[in-house]
Amino acid sequence: MSTNNNISLQKPPIQGAGGAIAILGAGESGVGAAYLAQQQGYDVFVSDFGAIAPHYKEQLQGWGIRFEEKQHTESEILAAVEVIKSPGIPDKAPIIKKIKEKNIPVISEIEFAGRYTDAKIIGITGSNGKTTTTSLTHFILKNAGLNVGLAGNIGKSFAYQVATEKYDCYVLELSSFMLDDMYRFKTDIAVLLNITPDHLDRYEYKMENYVASKFRITQNQTAGDVFIYCADDPETIKGMEGRTFAAKQYPFSIEKKITTGAYLENDNIVINTPQEHFEMSINELALQGKHNIYNSMASGIVAKVLELRNDTLRESMATFKNIEHRLESVGKISGISFINDSKATNVNSTWYALESMTSDVVLILGGVDKGNDYTMLKDLVKQKVKAIVCLGKDNQRIHDAFEGDVDVIVNTSSAAEAAQTAYHLATKGDTVLLSPACASFDLFKNYEDRGNQFKAAVKEL
Structure with a gap:
């Protein structure tokens, strides 16, 4: 097996009761599965094609579980009796195709x-x-x-x-x-x-x-x-x-x-x-x-x-208080309510957010568009939205979808700029709603990062 710097060899493998298990993806589900598999007597190997977050790396090292990052060592993975894969890895990934060709069962952490x-x-x-x-x-x-x-x-x-x-x-x-x-x-x-x-x-x-x-x-x-x-x-x-x-x-x-x-x-x-x-x-x-x-x-x-x-x-x-980043109230400034719905990464979620609004809305939309069809939002936008603030690298499809429905559509390229722009477009009694209908990866690490940056920006207003 390759022993370059991307592999952590903590202990020699122990042949457990269940044989060897390979775990693909070292996020929350993968690291948890690794711990349980080790506890059940398996020889565990964790492989992540990307970089592993430092706190997960520390956990794996602390438990003495072998892992690698930024690569997949096929000889290790294809020697497993079973593979547990992260939900984020698609079946068309080359390593999954090779695992399935060898008829090795691929299951979820659940x-x-x-x-x-x-x-x-x-x-x-x-x-x-x-x-x-x-x-x-x-x-x-x-x-x-x-x-x-x-x-x-x-x-x-x-x-x-x-x-x-x-x-x-x-x-x-x-x-x-x-x-x-x-x-x-x-x-x-x-x-x-x-x-x-x-x-x-x-x-x-x-x-x-x-x-x-x-x-x-x-x-x-x-x-x-x-x-x-x-x-x-x-x-x-x-x-x-x-x-x-x-x-x-x-x-x-x-x-x-x-x-x-x-x-x-x-x-x-x-x-x-x-x-x-x-x-x-x-x-x-x-x-x-x-x-x-x-x-x-x-x-x-x-x-x-x-x-x-x-x-x-x-x-x-x-x-009950709702979870963070899902229609989360951020506070009021000058009678304007700010709501963080950064978890709305598809059009349906944004539809639900708009449907629950009872005041005029300045809507912050945009990000990585997964081929969105904005048609279902048009009626609610006409009824409730006075301005749209785009937050993304490419906002053309939002302009095309809504230019006939609202008077103002503005482009911004950061959470701070979006919050500031929305604040200036809103008046007392309005709601500024961050409900992007898109993934966040163009400008942010993830939807949590987007929501947290928005909340920090609102506090600075």
């Missing part, structure tokens, strides 16, 4: 960690709202006194928690990329919020492939399990046709009355399960906006399926 826990699993997926719903569900369960972990696309890795904690249940945010590499894993409660076009480059630009990926959350479920879904979402309903579901179904809707599940009646969320009945005014919810009624319904059904007390559920749904 699949691997699921083998070593008998905790109850609540899995939540959807194109939009999954982080909010996962966080809200965890908050409700924790408030009710359950011994519950939070993992998946959020927080500490599931594998690391399985290795170090003893939770009775987990709430997991599951992306389609994670679900793609899950085979035997089973959720006791599966939540599918919605399906809208996203990441289609990973699915041969075929919507049906992406839909199939989302429905993997229900695979392996039995009659004792639960499937919660949105009865108002056309792609979900279309996707259910021709598929069979063993689990008990609990739909939710704001358009029609649901016998067993959740619906909206006279501005009240109503949840009915065979054992339980719950009602709460939408005006009391901490999360406002139509999309958040759906998110609250999904979390509420989980709570009632688990037979949590109504007063606990009501209190939790009234006091």
